[in-house]
Amino acid sequence: MFWLRRVISVISILCSLLMFLMIILFKKYRVFSQRLIMYLSISAFFQPIPYIFADYQVSGNDGSFCIFIAFVTQYLDWVAVLWVCCLTFVIFVQVVFYKSAKKLEIPFIIFCWGFPIIVSVIPFFDNAYGLAGLWCWIQSSRINNGTLEHYPGGVAMQMVL
Numbered sequence: 001m002f003w004l005r006r007v008i009s010v011i012s013i014l015c016s017l018l019m020f021l022m023i024i025l026f027k028k029y030r031v032f033s034q035r036l037i038m039y040l041s042i043s044a045f046f047q048p049i050p051y052i053f054a055d056y057q058v059s060g061n062d063g064s065f066c067i068f069i070a071f072v073t074q075y076l077d078w079v080a081v082l083w084v085c086c087l088t089f090v091i092f093v094q095v096v097f098y099k100s101a102k103k104l105e106i107p108f109i110i111f112c113w114g115f116p117i118i119v120s121v122i123p124f125f126d127n128a129y130g131l132a133g134l135w136c137w138i139q140s141s142r143i144n145n146g147t148l149e150h151y152p153g154g155v156a157m158q159m160v161l
Contacts, residue, residue, distance in 0.1 A: 009048035016045035032102045036090060039109065040083040047076045066136035070129040071120055073137060078116035086112060 019041040028034035050073040086108045090101045123129050123138050130139045 006052050009051045012048040013045055016041045020045065032100070032105065033087075033090065035105065036083070036087050036108070039112070040080070040087060043076065043079040043083050043112070047080050050076065063130060066131055067129040070132075070136040070138070071124075073135075074123070074129075075116045075120040078119055079112055082112040082115065 020038060023029055023034055023038045023041070029038055050069045053069060090104075093099055093101045128138045130136065132139050
């Protein structure tokens with residue numbers, strides 16, 4: 001099944017790259033809403049990259065690569081979600097209040113690329129990143145003294161983050 005995840009990830013990367021190139025080629029970056037879509041396509045370009053390495057992170061013995069992939073996955077997923085939220089907010093402001101949100105472009109960039117770093121660092125404080133089933137993310141159970149124990153802190157982080 002890992003091959004299917006890789007194929008879909010590569011298709012996603014290519015589509016995001018195509019969208020970015022179309023915006024640049026037709027100079028649509030001059031329009032505020034198109035720039036927001038361009039930022040979303042940039043985040044969508046990077047988002048599937050950790051999924052390409054899914055089988056390496058599970059089959060490898062080195063936990064540091066798994067932790068790195070878990071952090072990058074958490075960060076990039078948050079970035080994509082926040083860009084969608086910002087686009088939704090801009091549409092809401094334009095439709096309901098008939099106002100432009102152009103002045104919020106720089107705060108959007110800082111928020112969408114900066115806030116996920118804070119959220120993605122939180123699991124490091126409890127050493128919660130690691131192998132979580134078939135992928136690397138926040139662990140919901142840990143091996144303690146040779147026995148598998150439920151890890152409620154990880155489950156809480158999964159729900160909150």
